[in-house]
Amino acid sequence: MTNLDELVDWFGDKSKVMIALSGGVDSALVAYAAFQKLGKSAIAVTADYKTLSEEELQTSRDVCSEIGIEQIFLDYDELENEDFTKNDSNRCFHCRMELGDHLTELAKEHDVQIIVDGTNLDDLGDYRPGIEALKQYGIRSPLVETGFSKSKVRDAAKSVGLSVFDKPSNSCLASRIPWGQRVTAEKLTRIEFGETIVKQLTKLKQVRVRDLNGSAKIEVDKEMISIFDESIFKQISEKLKLIGFRTVEIDPEGYKPGKINVIAD
Structure with a gap:
């Protein structure tokens, strides 16, 4: 069996x-x-x-x-x-x-x-x-x-033919906000829009946009960081600032689940 x-x-x-x-x-x-x-x-x-x-x-x-x-x-x-x-x-x-x-x-x-x-x-x-x-x-x-x-x-x-068989693991949008920083509707909205923008411009399936007190830190698989050439990063940065992020950066360490589960001021 x-x-x-x-x-x-x-x-x-x-x-x-x-x-x-x-x-x-x-x-x-x-x-x-x-x-x-x-x-x-x-x-x-x-x-x-x-x-x-x-x-x-x-x-x-x-x-x-x-x-x-x-x-x-x-x-x-x-x-x-x-x-x-x-x-x-x-x-x-x-x-x-x-x-x-x-x-x-x-x-x-x-x-x-x-x-x-x-x-x-x-x-x-x-x-x-x-x-x-x-x-x-x-x-x-x-x-x-x-x-x-x-x-x-x-x-x-x-x-059995389920289309999600290879879907990357995901977690709720609140997990993009470090412990100790309040969860608000405004933050959740810009995180969701931010991740959609990055996915559309890079064609990547697994993306995290961490919201660190209004600054965006983008996490993708480490081997995919090279996708962010000057042109793509400029487009992403401009769009993310339009939806409310103050600064935008790519995390050089790449994506790792639970990375910001630390108390932040």
Whole structure:
């Protein structure tokens, strides 16, 4: 029996399941497996909160359309949560606690007993306070329980034809703001626009525009930094300043997840 068979069978004794689905490959594979076993008794739920980019939102719609699974949107504003916007090292915990609240309420409305997410084995090795928050709500992680690493997730997603199989990992827009600097709607908007601009001008798929007190620091894979010749950097810099950034620079160290998870003044 393959890992994928095990994942599909994991849902075998469940009557109705709700999947917390983002625009990423992990939750997409979980939703696929749930739908294979449960059909219409599997429901995907995507939180349309303010720190999720429109690109991610659209990807989540595309994935659900590919799978054929019903998708429900949770629409709320985590910027109204002071514990979240103050942006300390527990930001993700507060975000996921609020998500857990909304998911459990929705589950009651739809008579769903089990909520699952897309956490995989590799996630457990990182600093992920959000995972702990969801655990408190009894939200389960089928990928962990059936032994899926990120590479196994991608292989399985490719084998069943999910278009997101090679999609770069992403995180919410608030992760571009260093701990200790307040999360605001203005910052999230310019970060999202900034990343769209860089992607359009460079054709790169994985881009981070960090907002360091109004200065933009662009991170891409280290081997891709050479794309930013004088002409392209000038165009990017001009456009980013138009949307509110004071200065623009390329991080010479390249992209690394969680790089700015430090308290900043």
